[in-house]
Structure formats: structure tokens, C-alpha cells
Amino acid sequence: MSPSTKSGSQGERAEPPTTRERRRNPRVTVPWPAIVQSSDGRLVTGEVIDVSLSGMKLRVNADVTVGDEVKLRVTLPREAGELEVTAEVVRRDPGGIGVDFGTLPPDAAVKVKAFVPTWDLRRRAERVGVELPIQIQGHEATTKGRTVDLSAVGARVTTETRLTPGDMVATTFTPKDGQGAMQVRAVVWEVDARGAVLVFASLSLHDFVRLRSFVDSLLARAS
Structure with missing residues (x-):
């Protein structure tokens, strides 16, 4: 070293x-x-x-x-x-x-x-509970799952195959806003009994604004 x-x-x-x-x-x-x-x-x-x-x-x-x-x-x-x-x-x-x-x-x-x-x-970003199908491409395999909650900078997900903390993955999911699928790279930050926490690692400004608008619309609907 x-x-x-x-x-x-x-x-x-x-x-x-x-x-x-x-x-x-x-x-x-x-x-x-x-x-x-x-x-x-x-x-x-x-x-x-x-x-x-x-x-x-x-x-x-x-x-x-x-x-x-x-x-x-x-x-x-x-x-x-x-x-x-x-x-x-x-x-x-x-x-x-x-x-x-x-x-x-x-x-x-x-x-x-x-x-x-x-x-x-x-941790400080507003999150909303929402269930969306998600596909996660890892280093060695692809797994399917669903989001538990979503924010403009990350998501908690449950998956068919357990994810490994620290892995970099590619995710594909579709917010229900009529704009089609999103492909976002993320880091698997932690895994526990509630699922895996993903932190988005390469969001474009357009995708960040889109996710924030989607989350805000769901929060407004729930209030």
C-alpha cells in the first residue's frame, strides 16, 4: 500500500x-x-x-x-x-x-x-410507499422484484434473489407517469429483513426531476 x-x-x-x-x-x-x-x-x-x-x-x-x-x-x-x-x-x-x-x-x-x-x-429525501415491478441486473445474474418505497435518489426493494451489499447494479422500472421505463444504475447499500436499499448512482437531471415529480404527485394524492 x-x-x-x-x-x-x-x-x-x-x-x-x-x-x-x-x-x-x-x-x-x-x-x-x-x-x-x-x-x-x-x-x-x-x-x-x-x-x-x-x-x-x-x-x-x-x-x-x-x-x-x-x-x-x-x-x-x-x-x-x-x-x-x-x-x-x-x-x-x-x-x-x-x-x-x-x-x-x-x-x-x-x-x-x-x-x-x-x-x-x-435519508433526508421524501419517500413514498409505492409498489412497482423492477428488474435488477447484477454482476453475475438478473433478478426481479418490486419497490417498497421510492424517492428521487433511491428505493427500497424486495427481490426474488437476495442482493449483496456494496454491489453496483443496473435497474429498470417504470414510474406510473406515462413516460415509459427508466434505466438507472444503483449501489446496493444495505440488505435486511425488509428488503434491499438501493442508492441511485448515475441519475441524469431529467431522471431526477422526473422521479421527484412522480414522488411528489403520490405524496400529494395521499395527503
Whole structure:
């Protein structure tokens, strides 16, 4: 793993965030595989539990202590590549470690910001319960399902085949607005007993406006 840059034009130096600042940053639950490299060079595999713009919590049995600097290599959802960053261990408990990003190189900052704000936007976006047939093309297979709820930036769906968190998929569905089918790429953000949450990853302005208008019309009808 190549070390991240700590200062100068090649990186973004941030002051260590306070506890209040860390809590204020949107924190997203994710199941991303990770490799943690300690200061003595040992590599340990683990999994990201959650991530924010200021840090991560990881489930990993690494021999590190609070204050140690570690290098992280995180496998992002398909087609998004890997995130490599140096971080400081700020928490350690039986469930794993918490790290703060003291330095985010530009490429790492872009990758983190591409995921967390999108998820935060979905959490705040108005959603409406609506059942629409949906087809989902994954990395290896296609499955059919139905939407449970829909917003302008994502959807919760139930499917015939269980989806895998972190996968990038292609969806096809038809809002009942007389404009035909939509094809939208999405990230499978989480999967639970209620179905899978999809976050749309490549909406054009036209599709975003169309979905928002469709959702608004259903909400107005229900009020």
C-alpha cells in the first residue's frame, strides 16, 4: 500500500475532529472488506462497520492501540475501486477499532464524499410507499422484484434473489407517469429483513426531476 500524503498541495490536512464534529458527520453503515496495516507492517483483514467523512469503525482483530497510525485499504462497491488512506486509531473495544482521517489525499476525499453525502441525501429525501415491478441486473445474474418505497435518489426493494451489499447494479422500472421505463444504475447499500436499499448512482437531471415529480404527485394524492 502506498502511504498517503500528509501536507502540501498533494493532500488535504484537517485538524483532528472533536467528538461533537464526528457525531455531526453523517455516518453510514457499510459492509466493505478492508485490510489494516499497522506501523510494524503487519497486515490484518477486517470489515468496515460504518464510515463518515471524518473516519471509520472497523471490525478487525489488529494489534494496535489508541494513538497508533494505520494504513487502510478498503474495497469499495464494484467499479468504485479501492480507498487507500492513513488514519489514527482513536477508539478500541472488543468489537474493533475506530479511526479518524487526519489526512485525506484528494483521490480518497473524492471517493468517500461520493458515498456518504449520497446516503445522507437519501435519508433526508421524501419517500413514498409505492409498489412497482423492477428488474435488477447484477454482476453475475438478473433478478426481479418490486419497490417498497421510492424517492428521487433511491428505493427500497424486495427481490426474488437476495442482493449483496456494496454491489453496483443496473435497474429498470417504470414510474406510473406515462413516460415509459427508466434505466438507472444503483449501489446496493444495505440488505435486511425488509428488503434491499438501493442508492441511485448515475441519475441524469431529467431522471431526477422526473422521479421527484412522480414522488411528489403520490405524496400529494395521499395527503
